[in-house]
Amino acid sequence: MSFQPVKFYQTGTFTVGNRLLPAEERSVQASAKRFNSLNSGHRACQGCGEALGARYAIDAAMEATHGQLICANATGCLEVFSTPYPETSWQVPWIHSLFGNTAAVATGIAAALKVKRLKGADRDVRVVAQGGDGGTTDIGFGCLSGMFERNDDVLYICYDNGGYMNTGIQRSSATPPAARTATTMAVGPEPGNVFGQGKFLPAIAVAHEIPYVATATVADLRDLEGKVRRAMEIRGARYIHILVPCPLGWGTASHETIQIARLAKETGLFPVFEAEHGELTSSLKIRKQVPVEEYLRPQKRYAHLFGKQPKVDVIARLQALADRNIRRYGLLDFDQ
Amino acid sequence: MTVTRAVPFFDASRIPDDLAPIAVRPSPMLPGDWRSMRPVVARDKCVKCAVCWLYCPVQCIVERAAWFDVNYATCKGCGICAQECPQRAISMVPEGA
Numbered sequence: 001m002s003f004q005p006v007k008f009y010q011t012g013t014f015t016v017g018n019r020l021l022p023a024e025e026r027s028v029q030a031s032a033k034r035f036n037s038l039n040s041g042h043r044a045c046q047g048c049g050e051a052l053g054a055r056y057a058i059d060a061a062m063e064a065t066h067g068q069l070i071c072a073n074a075t076g077c078l079e080v081f082s083t084p085y086p087e088t089s090w091q092v093p094w095i096h097s098l099f100g101n102t103a104a105v106a107t108g109i110a111a112a113l114k115v116k117r118l119k120g121a122d123r124d125v126r127v128v129a130q131g132g133d134g135g136t137t138d139i140g141f142g143c144l145s146g147m148f149e150r151n152d153d154v155l156y157i158c159y160d161n162g163g164y165m166n167t168g169i170q171r172s173s174a175t176p177p178a179a180r181t182a183t184t185m186a187v188g189p190e191p192g193n194v195f196g197q198g199k200f201l202p203a204i205a206v207a208h209e210i211p212y213v214a215t216a217t218v219a220d221l222r223d224l225e226g227k228v229r230r231a232m233e234i235r236g237a238r239y240i241h242i243l244v245p246c247p248l249g250w251g252t253a254s255h256e257t258i259q260i261a262r263l264a265k266e267t268g269l270f271p272v273f274e275a276e277h278g279e280l281t282s283s284l285k286i287r288k289q290v291p292v293e294e295y296l297r298p299q300k301r302y303a304h305l306f307g308k309q310p311k312v313d314v315i316a317r318l319q320a321l322a323d324r325n326i327r328r329y330g331l332l333d334f335d336q
Numbered sequence: 337m338t339v340t341r342a343v344p345f346f347d348a349s350r351i352p353d354d355l356a357p358i359a360v361r362p363s364p365m366l367p368g369d370w371r372s373m374r375p376v377v378a379r380d381k382c383v384k385c386a387v388c389w390l391y392c393p394v395q396c397i398v399e400r401a402a403w404f405d406v407n408y409a410t411c412k413g414c415g416i417c418a419q420e421c422p423q424r425a426i427s428m429v430p431e432g433a
Contacts (some may be wrong), residue, residue: 019384019385019386019389020383020384020385027390029389029390030386030389030390032399036395039395040367040394040395040396040407040410041366041367041394041410042367042394043367044393044394044412045412046371046412046413046414046415047393047412047414047415047416048393048414049393051393051394052391052392052393055393055395221390221391247414253415254413254414254415254416255414255415255416255418255419255428256419257393257414257416258391258416258419258420259419
């Protein structure tokens, strides 16, 4: 990692002001001529992390492919808020078919494009599939695993907000332990979501040994952009998992979206890493480790942990999860 | 409240009238109409670092010659820009005040 001098304007934020950087170091989004693939005027909630993450991911893919891009979209918040009939926010060729078969639809598009190339089409068009965590980890998991196994030339992007937020905050298999949702209420001896493993899909994607797997958050958007750009350089099945806070489902204030995403990374509960062909290649280090309490406390879905009698044991188990992630992905090893 | 359109809607008069019943009259409600707090940019504090421009989930930040302004037709008033502004140049003002 090259040395980056801290500039005077970096007060109270970790963000590097983009326009104040030299022109060659700026991101795609800093330019006034950015693609705006997901255009303004859509119906997302205030402070939606998914709208931010989707625009960055698809804009970066558009930049990498010079605008030659087709998107397949699973059912979910992203599809619902961006395309209420008869309107659309997308500035790219975009298809939505069903909840579970996005990966299969994208595979079909990629296969058709491959045939067109073989028959002499001169344009190299790439395919991106995107979905929420419900459509990816629960419903579309079979199609997605098949796509990984066949190594189809598709980039699959999962926007993980930890539940079915669009239909009323039901539990998905990516919902973190002890979180309150509409179907895992904070009642009984073990309130909130079951304290299980959770389905951490990036690790499953790494186990498929596909060419590229990465995770990112909406707090570090340069990192997210770079990962999409790297993914578009590679042929074959690629997977990017983006943590997008949901102010409605997580019970946070709408202006805290970026902070919460940053805390998820700084606590170690959400490891940000890259893996190629099943091998961990790099991880984004934690700048200043914070206890998980600071991440849990602003979120109303964890409010039952901080009642009159704080559930210290549950918080300790969540801290153990964060510590395990830090060990497993080397989030504090600056020597690497 | 003045009704201004964020994006031009399609021309509904061009739809043939012998179709199955479909929605041809979109809601005139704008994304900015449900806002309760409004971001206001202090022009003297803005250094044009574009952090608000980068973090705005709805791209409602408009670039001016010396500062960044807000398009109130699409701004939903989430307050991310005010939170992330390194210069504290953006403040959230209650709507209608």
